Amino acid sequence: MATAMELRRRAKRRKLIIQGALIVLSVIVVLGAIQSARVNLAALGITSGFGFLERGTGWDYSFSLIPKSINDPYSKTLFIGFLNMMFVGFISIILSTIFGFLIGTARDASNIALKTAASVYVQIFRNIPLILQLIFLYSVLIHFPGPRQAMSIADAVFLSNRGVMIPGLNVPPSVALGLLIASLLLVAVLILLKTPLMRGLLYWLGGTVFGCIAAALIFAPAGESIFSIPALAGLRFRGGITVPIELAAMIVSIVLYGSAYIAEVVRGGLNQVPRGLTEAGQALGLTPRNIWSRIKLPMALRSIIPPLVNQWIFIMKATTIGVAIGFSDLFMLVSTSITQSGQTLELIAILMLAFLLVNFAIAQFGNWLNARMKLKAN
Known part of the structure; x- marks a missing residue:
């Protein structure tokens, strides 16, 4: 008679085989669907793939945080x-x-x-x-x-x-975007350090204000105010x-x-x-x-x-x-x-x-x- 340990091993092996079979079946179904979609798109004269990402768009839109152009890919x-x-x-x-x-x-x-x-x-x-x-x-x-x-x-x-x-600060938009990202990173660091809530808010506010003023002093055009x-x-x-x-x-x-x-x-x-x-x-x-x-x-x-x-x-x-x-x-x-x-x-x-x-x-x-x-x- 099989021992209890052997029965557990067999049950575990059976579960692994079933899970592996389900994974293989899922992969086959997904690949089949992708292949079928490619065939159908080719029949309609539509090319597939991500090569279009390098083509220029030729159209404009309203808002962007970074410089943009209608010729952007x-x-x-x-x-x-x-x-x-x-x-x-x-x-x-x-x-x-x-x-x-x-x-x-x-x-x-x-x-x-x-x-x-x-x-x-x-x-x-x-x-x-x-x-x-x-x-x-x-x-x-x-x-x-x-x-x-x-x-x-x-x-x-x-x-x-x-x-x-x-x-606002007299800094380029890319610098302002960097300040926003730095502010979010500061929040993450304060949380990682288990900083108490009120003290963390003060640290975040002080650090953000200091960073903004420092950036304005560095990147503001010569002879102009740091505030716009x-x-x-x-x-x-x-x-x-x-x-x-x-x-x-x-x-x-x-x-x-x-x-x-x-x-x-x-x-x-x-x-x-x-x-x-x-x-x-x-x-x-x-x-x-x-x-x-x-x-x-x-x-x-x-x-x-x-x-x-x-x-x-x-x-x-x-x-x-x-x-x-x-x-x-x-x-x-x-x-x-x-x-x-x-x-x-x-x-x-x-x-x-x-x-x-x-x-x-x-x-x-x-x-x-x-x-x-x-x-x-x-």
Whole structure:
């Protein structure tokens, strides 16, 4: 008779054989589908492959973080779309998280007026479809007055149907993009070092401000100020940073929608903190702010992080709604590239791979962050 160990080995071997057979079968099915698609495309006179990425596009689009031209190859055009998607996604994630925590905390407050206002905000922006909010906001913004009648705030910020003009550093766009990436890397380093929340925010703010000023001192043109203030020159504004209407509408609508959901996640996490812990803090004479920052928030984060990461992934995927207003994110540029080149399968595969990689990275970061926040067993 076979021993128990031999039976376990046989069962393990049988499982490995079955899994190997399933993998081989899956590979055969995928290769067969690819070959069938190639045959069908060849019959229609459509070439397959990624050689088209080196061809020039011959068409233009609205927004880019780096210099662009209608003669750019498809590879650079798609890379620009990827940068635009990442830019909008991460800006929206950061702002949605900040506002979501503020609104969620307000919903958990004892002040009735503050709690009611936060609840109304959540109910309004959570229950209206995101694309409807985007189209409504875009329709409002494009009907603002022209540059000569632009709305002004302290003669430094201007809002017109051309966009939002704000003061900025007198540095090239590529340097500004590098500063944004460096700021995100600083956040990752502070998290890796387990820096306390409030201290980490101060370090991040100080480091970002220092980096911006240093970059402006180094890269600003000789004899010019390190700050650039927008000023009307003819029919347009010169200087400062111009945020196009499409970009402003995208970020504002996604932040309003995403922060409403994140606020509910935060409120649910704060409500799960045992009342006895807050009562113990009150007995020790802690202020409400200290109770929130030292007791409620650290305990709530352990239940907030998993659904919060899901919201981050949703916000990144929500950048695809920009196609409704002509914002040149990856989805819109892929759609236009399909129309112009006819390489449907390849371009859809590139789009799917890009979102898979970005959202997988966000999910892995969330898993790592969740593991770091778990209570350690003695």
